[in-house]
Amino acid sequence: MREVAIIGIGGTQFGKHTDRSIRDIAIEACLKAIRDANIKPKDIQIAYAGNAVQWEWGQGLSIGQAVLREIGVTQIPITRVENACATGSCAFREAWYKIATGACDIALAFGVEQMTVADSSKMLTIVTGRQFAEREGDMGLSPPALFALLARRHMEEFETTKEQLAMVAVKNRKYGALNPDAQLRNAVTLEEVLNERMICDPLTLSQCCPRGDGAAAAVLMTKELAKRYTSTPVYVAASVQVSGTYPDDQSFTFFDTDVRAAKAAYEMAGLGPEDLDLAEVHDCFSPAELVHYEDLGFCKKGEGGRFIEEGLSDIGGKIPVNTSGGLLSKGHVLGATGVSQIIEVVRQLRGQAGERQVEGAKVALQHNAGGFMHTDTGTCVIHILKR
Amino acid sequence: MISMSTRKGKFIEEGWFKDTDEGIMLMGSRCEACKKVFFPKKEVCPECFDGELIEVPLSKQGRLHSYTLSVMGIPGMETPYAIGFIELPEGIKLFSILTDCKPWDEVLKVDMDMEMVIEKIRQDESGNEIVSYQFRPVNKEIK
Numbered sequence: 001m002r003e004v005a006i007i008g009i010g011g012t013q014f015g016k017h018t019d020r021s022i023r024d025i026a027i028e029a030c031l032k033a034i035r036d037a038n039i040k041p042k043d044i045q046i047a048y049a050g051n052a053v054q055w056e057w058g059q060g061l062s063i064g065q066a067v068l069r070e071i072g073v074t075q076i077p078i079t080r081v082e083n084a085c086a087t088g089s090c091a092f093r094e095a096w097y098k099i100a101t102g103a104c105d106i107a108l109a110f111g112v113e114q115m116t117v118a119d120s121s122k123m124l125t126i127v128t129g130r131q132f133a134e135r136e137g138d139m140g141l142s143p144p145a146l147f148a149l150l151a152r153r154h155m156e157e158f159e160t161t162k163e164q165l166a167m168v169a170v171k172n173r174k175y176g177a178l179n180p181d182a183q184l185r186n187a188v189t190l191e192e193v194l195n196e197r198m199i200c201d202p203l204t205l206s207q208c209c210p211r212g213d214g215a216a217a218a219v220l221m222t223k224e225l226a227k228r229y230t231s232t233p234v235y236v237a238a239s240v241q242v243s244g245t246y247p248d249d250q251s252f253t254f255f256d257t258d259v260r261a262a263k264a265a266y267e268m269a270g271l272g273p274e275d276l277d278l279a280e281v282h283d284c285f286s287p288a289e290l291v292h293y294e295d296l297g298f299c300k301k302g303e304g305g306r307f308i309e310e311g312l313s314d315i316g317g318k319i320p321v322n323t324s325g326g327l328l329s330k331g332h333v334l335g336a337t338g339v340s341q342i343i344e345v346v347r348q349l350r351g352q353a354g355e356r357q358v359e360g361a362k363v364a365l366q367h368n369a370g371g372f373m374h375t376d377t378g379t380c381v382i383h384i385l386k387r
Numbered sequence: 388m389i390s391m392s393t394r395k396g397k398f399i400e401e402g403w404f405k406d407t408d409e410g411i412m413l414m415g416s417r418c419e420a421c422k423k424v425f426f427p428k429k430e431v432c433p434e435c436f437d438g439e440l441i442e443v444p445l446s447k448q449g450r451l452h453s454y455t456l457s458v459m460g461i462p463g464m465e466t467p468y469a470i471g472f473i474e475l476p477e478g479i480k481l482f483s484i485l486t487d488c489k490p491w492d493e494v495l496k497v498d499m500d501m502e503m504v505i506e507k508i509r510q511d512e513s514g515n516e517i518v519s520y521q522f523r524p525v526n527k528e529i530k
Binding site: 121124138139140141142144145148149150151152153156197198199200201202248249251252374375 | 458460470492498
């Protein structure tokens, strides 16, 4: 495998972009990434477009070509990628894989989603698929409900408290307030989070990510080439993608996908959790973040609640987590989420994260989970990046 | 005894249920080679691919692995409603709506014994009753 560098990043603000087409949203991100990389659109040899769902008819097929044609990227292989909430990370990983294996030298990955145009009463059906009742949406299960079930079992087995769960929202919204690209830019207090509207007990409103519109893009190239274009390359030390095993025989307090992907990623990078300076993890709902701490080896099994309570996932702590504000602040923009996590990590490793900079950050982990299925996620993607 | 044809309403998935001597039962499939039981029924054994799959009724008793009260609900369901994972003796974690458990935060406990009932879970867009399995605490007086 060849070493691959990220040399360009660019994203839109996440939020409501209903006055623009999905194509225009994606173009903004792609142009920012291409300019940041200091390349020309025609230098790109392969491109991947992450886009999970047509939330409104008319967003169109061949979204990759529709976007890239406008900026002069034509003729090359362009492919749309879908993997639910991990769509963006999978698009990025495909671009990495093509360069790492020698199929091309320069690639673009972007993710885009325009979700706020969707009829909210149909969203759950779109996500779970009405034809498969056993996917449980038809019987009353929703994404927040699944994570509430995860939380309840975790509380029972490990004495995790609802206050510790709420602290995830407090921490992430504190950092979201410092991120101009985030959708929710106001900090919230523990008391506010605990007393908000209940969604699925014990998860209150701020502990559930909002949906949104937006795009994020990254330009990747070989390590050798990257030296010619940038003085601040960020290298991909590991890229791992796994699918779920959906276990029936284990306690629902973890994600099997997380554990397997993390093990493989640390092995590939030759690094461990003790080497990480920060991490962006998939905090779609507050219990997810606490469980990811454990699954990714930031702390021992069952200690996720204490990890946040002791400030170990704050800037200045052991491993600062979700300095971007996470999905809880940015909103979860399915196709764009994974690439936007990578953008935050690259900014941190370049020393460009402004007020939320983790001083001297050298190694970081990005974790994106996609598509809940029974007791597992459908997909988990982990990248370890280093400068 | 109520059979599927005399039961009012529409079953959420006809193929999940079957009339038996013990009434309407929720069905799974068991692999004759590796003995693993699956729900819903499978075409082939996803575990070993070798064995013949036999249709088997699933246990009507299980343990409550986890639960929540869903205040925000899916369309067509009266909110709030309680849901959970039930561990069946066959080694299946079955997602289920929970019934007869008010007040839920006093009644429901992790690992408590639960039993299956087959009842209306919601209405569809045309107002038809949708029927499926649900679980309720054992020993709860029947309404």
